[in-house]
Amino acid sequence: MSGVLYGVGLGPGAPDLMTLRAARLIEGAEVLAYPTLAGAASFARSIAAELIPANVREIVMDVPMSVARAPAQAAYDQGAAEIAAVLDQGQDVVCLCEGDPFFYGSFMYLFARLSEAYRVEIVPGVTSVTACAARAGLPLAARNERLTVLPGPLPEAELRARIEGAESVVIMKVGRHLPKLRAVIDDLGLTEGAVYVERATLPEEVVLPLAEAPDTAPYFSMILLTKGADPWL
Amino acid sequence: MSGVLYGVGLGPGAPDLMTLRAARLIEGAEVLAYPTLAGAASFARSIAAELIPANVREIVMDVPMSVARAPAQAAYDQGAAEIAAVLDQGQDVVCLCEGDPFFYGSFMYLFARLSEAYRVEIVPGVTSVTACAARAGLPLAARNERLTVLPGPLPEAELRARIEGAESVVIMKVGRHLPKLRAVIDDLGLTEGAVYVERATLPEEVVLPLAEAPDTAPYFSMILLTKGADPWL
Numbered sequence: 001m002s003g004v005l006y007g008v009g010l011g012p013g014a015p016d017l018m019t020l021r022a023a024r025l026i027e028g029a030e031v032l033a034y035p036t037l038a039g040a041a042s043f044a045r046s047i048a049a050e051l052i053p054a055n056v057r058e059i060v061m062d063v064p065m066s067v068a069r070a071p072a073q074a075a076y077d078q079g080a081a082e083i084a085a086v087l088d089q090g091q092d093v094v095c096l097c098e099g100d101p102f103f104y105g106s107f108m109y110l111f112a113r114l115s116e117a118y119r120v121e122i123v124p125g126v127t128s129v130t131a132c133a134a135r136a137g138l139p140l141a142a143r144n145e146r147l148t149v150l151p152g153p154l155p156e157a158e159l160r161a162r163i164e165g166a167e168s169v170v171i172m173k174v175g176r177h178l179p180k181l182r183a184v185i186d187d188l189g190l191t192e193g194a195v196y197v198e199r200a201t202l203p204e205e206v207v208l209p210l211a212e213a214p215d216t217a218p219y220f221s222m223i224l225l226t227k228g229a230d231p232w233l
Numbered sequence: 234m235s236g237v238l239y240g241v242g243l244g245p246g247a248p249d250l251m252t253l254r255a256a257r258l259i260e261g262a263e264v265l266a267y268p269t270l271a272g273a274a275s276f277a278r279s280i281a282a283e284l285i286p287a288n289v290r291e292i293v294m295d296v297p298m299s300v301a302r303a304p305a306q307a308a309y310d311q312g313a314a315e316i317a318a319v320l321d322q323g324q325d326v327v328c329l330c331e332g333d334p335f336f337y338g339s340f341m342y343l344f345a346r347l348s349e350a351y352r353v354e355i356v357p358g359v360t361s362v363t364a365c366a367a368r369a370g371l372p373l374a375a376r377n378e379r380l381t382v383l384p385g386p387l388p389e390a391e392l393r394a395r396i397e398g399a400e401s402v403v404i405m406k407v408g409r410h411l412p413k414l415r416a417v418i419d420d421l422g423l424t425e426g427a428v429y430v431e432r433a434t435l436p437e438e439v440v441l442p443l444a445e446a447p448d449t450a451p452y453f454s455m456i457l458l459t460k461g462a463d464p465w466l
């Protein structure tokens with residue numbers, strides 16, 4: 001009997017926003033897996049840190065910083081092979097994922113490589129989308145309102161077109177795209193009411209009107225345009 | 234000092250998919266609040282049931298079944314007044330919400346009534362969106378893909394227009410709108426690959442290709458059209 005690969009969502013950052021199921025799986029884990037970027041510390045691992053048992057084995061997939069896809073593919077290929085070897089011995093592997101594994105998560109790259117040959121269980125997590133809304137005090141969508149999630153790296157023209165026809169909009173992965181996003185939102189007359197959130201639920205969290213946001217944003221930042229959400233009944 | 238109103242997301246249904254923070258707040262609660270629909274049992278309360286302390290006070294807002302808004306408004310007005318009276322005495326109130334309070338949640342109606350006068354803290358929860366994706370084994374969005382969330386009650390023409398231009402689409406609140414949604418999805422040639430999920434993560438969960446879905450769907454059901462999500466790197 002092969003082991004089970006668990007893709008475990010850990011939520012947006014505050015350790016107590018992980019689910020009871022995620023906590024139980026981590027506390028009982030013998031083998032953990034997670035990616036790192038160019039040797040930097042893993043955000044996912046930091047969320048789970050307090051619960052990680054001593055003597056656990058950790059499979060670290062270090063993804064090099066590169067525009068080319070091949071080096072990252074090689075890192076996931078090698079990680080998948082290491083995980084498969086553990087599963088083949090009947091042992092489970094708990095893969096740590098910030099947020100939710102199937103919502104802009106790198107766990108998908110392992111899922112694609114391993115889900116045909118092995119049992120994979122996804123433990124959904126609180127996404128940064130609802131965490132940012134919670135921290136900003138901004139309802140996202142009610143009744144028959146629509147919600148659109150857009151990644152910040154999209155081209156300016158596409159962002160403009162998608163935001164213009166939308167109700168509530170959430171823009172993920174703001175990072176270095178902040179100036180472009182500001183220009184689009186300004187042009188559309190939506191800066192008033194737009195909210196910038198950085199590292200939601202962590203001690204270093206920032207929540208500001210977009211107009212007062214800093215000039216540089218980290219990858220884990222978001223802009224909320226919730227013109228559609230009407231919390232009144 | 235007034236008490237704090239906590240809007241606590243409980244996740245999609247499986248009790249262990251609530252967050253550690255939600256569990257701690259419920260276990261320590263002296264006063265709970267939640268809405269019911271026409272006297273039916275509360276789904277949110279059922280998720281939390283195992284953790285609810287004995288002798289807790291429960292403020293139940295029973296919302297009558299009615300097309301008119303006024304009766305529901307009156308129920309929330311009265312509930313908000315009861316909650317305010319507790320907060321005024323310096324006691325906290327924990328409001329139970331299935332999913333996430335700011336994502337199509339009725340907690341917003343209390344938030345609108347009470348957030349100006351009282352401290353309100355939102356505890357985000359796992360939404361049915363990522364829970365359904367997890368159970369269906371369908372990644373929602375990766376890299377620069379967009380995600381669109383549409384409520385099933387929207388008019389047919391709007392649904393068609395919104396689905397046509399989208400990548401990954403999630404249709405919430407399918408319920409009695411299933412035949413209309415099927416017709417739109419068929420017309421757009423998207424039935425192959427469409428997945429129907431009902432009561433995700435509960436023992437009575439149903440996950441089926443849309444083509445094999447039953448003829449009637451409950452309110453807590455969803456259709457996933459994830460044509461955009463490519464889990465490969």
